[in-house]
Amino acid sequence: MSGTDPRPALLLAHGAGGSLAANYGPVMAALTARYRVIGADYPGAGGAPRAREPLELDDLADRLAAAADAEGAARFAVSGFSLGGAVAIRLAVRHPERVTALLLTAPFARADAQVRLVARVWRSLIEAGDPDTLGRFLLAHSLSPAALQAMDPQELESAVKQAGGDAPAGTPEHVELAERLDVTADLPRITVPTLVVSPADDPLIAPRLHREVAAGIPGARLMRIPGGHLPYAEHPDQWAALLTAPFPGRKE
Structure with missing residues (x-):
């Protein structure tokens, strides 16, 4: 086929x-x-x-x-x-x-210095097992200011929980590769x-x-x-x- x-x-x-x-x-x-x-x-x-x-x-x-x-x-x-x-x-x-x-x-x-710093915090938050803090971190580093501002508080909190709870198990390995690739x-x-x-x-x-x-x-x-x-x-x-x-x- x-x-x-x-x-x-x-x-x-x-x-x-x-x-x-x-x-x-x-x-x-x-x-x-x-x-x-x-x-x-x-x-x-x-x-x-x-x-x-x-x-x-x-x-x-x-x-x-x-x-x-x-x-x-x-x-x-x-x-x-x-x-x-x-x-x-x-x-x-x-x-x-x-x-x-x-x-x-x-x-x-x-990965420049900024990317490496963000990546290390990302991995640390996963290891800490705090999905809400992870979700806030991911939204702040993924969405544009306009997209964040367009959400009301309830929508933002729902997005935080989704972002923090949906991380694939292999994310630490993905992010670690991102830190050192060239x-x-x-x-x-x-x-x-x-x-x-x-x-x-x-x-x-x-x-x-x-x-x-x-x-x-x-x-x-x-x-x-x-x-x-x-x-x-x-x-x-x-x-x-x-x-x-x-x-x-x-x-x-």
């Missing part, structure tokens, strides 16, 4: 502390109308067993390639969100003959059409880091959208439109 599907294949690489359903669920209908969507949750997310060793980018990239193999997809575009941006970049370097395009949202090539040297090796989507008010991965990725990839196109780090929560329709729109040079 997969061999006769006329839609181009799209691999999904989710973010730290997320999953395919959490990060791409709100835009999945739009993606599946355009693409044959393929994905694999990271260890400790979406029902996948938690890793016993520290995670490595190469392993996560190969995990996605294996998911494509299982679906009979020889070539594919890759959408990477946040940490998934680095996974997508590494996948394109490890399997250049298979990747047709990169769609990177809120990516970073390396794909800066991979950027100039990317040869496929690349779109970098930069949320303008991202409090977690600063837009300067998105721009660094776009500047490092030859010919990459940078598109700004409003909102914070979670476009699927704040502006899903606008994000979906960018992920599904053709752009010059894309090969399918």
Whole structure:
């Protein structure tokens, strides 16, 4: 069946502390109308067993390639969100003959001092077992000021409990990888059409880091959208439109 599907294949690489359903669920209908969507949750997310060793980018990239193999997809575009941006970049370097395009949202090539500090607090709050404080921390570092201000106190408190209670078991390993990854040297090796989507008010991965990725990839196109780090929560329709729109040079 997969061999006769006329839609181009799209691999999904989710973010730290997320999953395919959490990060791409709100835009999945739009993606599946355009693409044959393929994905694999990271260890400790979406029902996948938690890793016993520290995670490595190469392993996560190969995990996605294996998911494509299982679906009979020889070539594919890759959408990477946040940490998934680095996974997508590494996948394109490890399997250049298979990747047709990169769609990177809120990516970073390396964790700067600010990202490392936030990541360490994030892991400490998980270890402390205080979901409400964790939820407040995550909302403050994920949503834009406008989105937070738009919530009434009851809505905000409900969002706090959801954010603090929904962390996948593998989040500490995801975040620890985010602290030490560095794909800066991979950027100039990317040869496929690349779109970098930069949320303008991202409090977690600063837009300067998105721009660094776009500047490092030859010919990459940078598109700004409003909102914070979670476009699927704040502006899903606008994000979906960018992920599904053709752009010059894309090969399918």
